[in-house]
Amino acid sequence: MSKPGSKYHKLCIGTDLSKLQEIRDYITSASKRFGFEDSEAQNIALAVDEACTNLIKYSFKFDDSKKICISIETAKKEFCVNITDNGDPFNPLIVPTPDMNEYFRNMKPGGLGILIMRSVMDDITYLSSTENNEHNILKLKKYLV
Amino acid sequence: MNEPEKFKLNLKTVEDVDCLYLWGYLDAHTAPQLESAISKSLGNGTYKILVNFRELDYISSAGLGVFMAFIEEIRDKGGDIKLTNMKPKVFSIFDLLGFPLLFDIEAEDKSALEKFSFNLNKNNE
Numbered sequence: 001m002s003k004p005g006s007k008y009h010k011l012c013i014g015t016d017l018s019k020l021q022e023i024r025d026y027i028t029s030a031s032k033r034f035g036f037e038d039s040e041a042q043n044i045a046l047a048v049d050e051a052c053t054n055l056i057k058y059s060f061k062f063d064d065s066k067k068i069c070i071s072i073e074t075a076k077k078e079f080c081v082n083i084t085d086n087g088d089p090f091n092p093l094i095v096p097t098p099d100m101n102e103y104f105r106n107m108k109p110g111g112l113g114i115l116i117m118r119s120v121m122d123d124i125t126y127l128s129s130t131e132n133n134e135h136n137i138l139k140l141k142k143y144l145v
Numbered sequence: 146m147n148e149p150e151k152f153k154l155n156l157k158t159v160e161d162v163d164c165l166y167l168w169g170y171l172d173a174h175t176a177p178q179l180e181s182a183i184s185k186s187l188g189n190g191t192y193k194i195l196v197n198f199r200e201l202d203y204i205s206s207a208g209l210g211v212f213m214a215f216i217e218e219i220r221d222k223g224g225d226i227k228l229t230n231m232k233p234k235v236f237s238i239f240d241l242l243g244f245p246l247l248f249d250i251e252a253e254d255k256s257a258l259e260k261f262s263f264n265l266n267k268n269n270e
Contacts, residue, residue, distance in 0.1 A: 017174035021151055024170075024203070042203075042234055049205050053173040100243045112206035112242060119241055 008072035013052070015060050020049050023070060027081060030072050034079050035144050043120035044081070044142050050113035051083050051092065051138055059087035059136075077145070083138040089128040092117065092138070151175055154182055162193040162261050164254065168200035171208035179211050183226075187215070192224025193261050197254060199230035204238050212248065225249060227257040 011026050013019040024045040031041040052068055060066035066087045073080045092114045103111075117124060123141040127133075152175035153168040163186040171179065186194055196212075212226055219226055227249045231239070239245060251257040 017172070018151070020172045020174055020205075021170055039234065039237065046203075046205060046238065049172060053205065053207060057173065112209055115242065116206055116238075 008074075010069055010071040012067055012069040014067055015056050015062050015064055017053070017056055020052060023052055024049055026070070027072075031079060031142070034074055036079070036142070040142070044079070044140070047117045047120050047140055048081055048083065050116050051140065054092060054113055055083070055085050055087055055090060059085065059090035063087070077143050079142050079144065081140045083140070084135040085138075086129070086135055089136050091126045091128065093124060093126050152178060154178055156182065156186075158191075159195075159254075159258060160262075161191065162195050162258060163191045164195040164197060166197045166200070170203040171201060172203065172205045173207035176207040176211050179208065180214070183211065183215050187218070192219050192222040194219065194224065194226045195229060195254060195257050195261070196226060197229050198232065198235055201235055202232065204235055209239070209242065209244060212244075216247070225261070227251055227260065229254050229257050 008030050011023065013023065027045040027048045028041045031044045032038070036044065048070065052070075055066075055068055056062065066085065068083060068085045071082045071084075073082060095111070095114050097115045097118060098111045100115075117140065120142075121140045122143050123139075125139045125141075127137045127139075129136050151170050155166040155168075157164045157166065165179070165182055167179070169175070183194060186192075194215075212228075216226055228239075229251045230253060231250060236245075236250070239248070239250065249257070249260065251260070
């Protein structure tokens with residue numbers, strides 16, 4: 001969650017895929033302000049887009065009562081995007097990533113989003129909702145070098 | 146107030162090739178428009194598809210997935226999807242996943258159209 005006084009505000013959306021552009025703009029702008037180059041900022045925004053798309057399509061199943069909130073935490077060289085949601089737990093880290101040679105041989109779409117997230121981010125963690133915490137949290141981290 | 150348009154697609158037919166010109170952002174929201182355009186070409190019996198990316202600023206896996214969804218059927222029919230005029234920032238996303246190995250990515254329409262006329266595709270080069 002963004003702490004009071006944080007220079008990054010929190011952005012919340014429902015199940016509307018048309019909000020993906022707003023999310024990307026928010027992440028691109030925040031990551032550039034933190035010091036990332038354009039190409040790195042684009043990659044971070046792409047990873048967040050993929051995470052939110054997966055939630056809306058596979059976890060929320062377009063249920064309007066579900067919501068995603070995105071906030072940013074920073075510490076020294078670390079830029080962390082927290083994606084919290086109240087949908088069914090969907091842990092991208094346990095989804096097998098496709099072997100691209102096999103993938104191209106079979107030519108079947110799907111499963112690329114998680115591979116993109118893993119390729120462009122330095123660290124990804126996932127916390128499922130519990131009795132005490134109704135939200136799932138996906139943390140996508142990228143270090144400024 | 147209407148939201149600003151995020152994606153546009155124009156079709157131009159050059160001989161037996163359907164050329165699709167993309168503009169804007171191709172993501173999970175807008176990818177279905179590209180999907181229907183390619184479906185329409187296939188429905189009309191056109192299996193030579195050129196996709197021009199000159200005005201495209203962004204693609205996510207939803208956009209990449211559209212090409213994956215059709216490429217096998219198209220090549221089975223002797224056609225191809227050739228991609229042209231990609232900005233470096235869009236090419237970098239294709240490159241991240243190794244897509245240049247599977248798809249023919251040309252600098253310009255001219256070379257893609259020439260290859261179509263010689264009936265070449267990535268499979269038989």
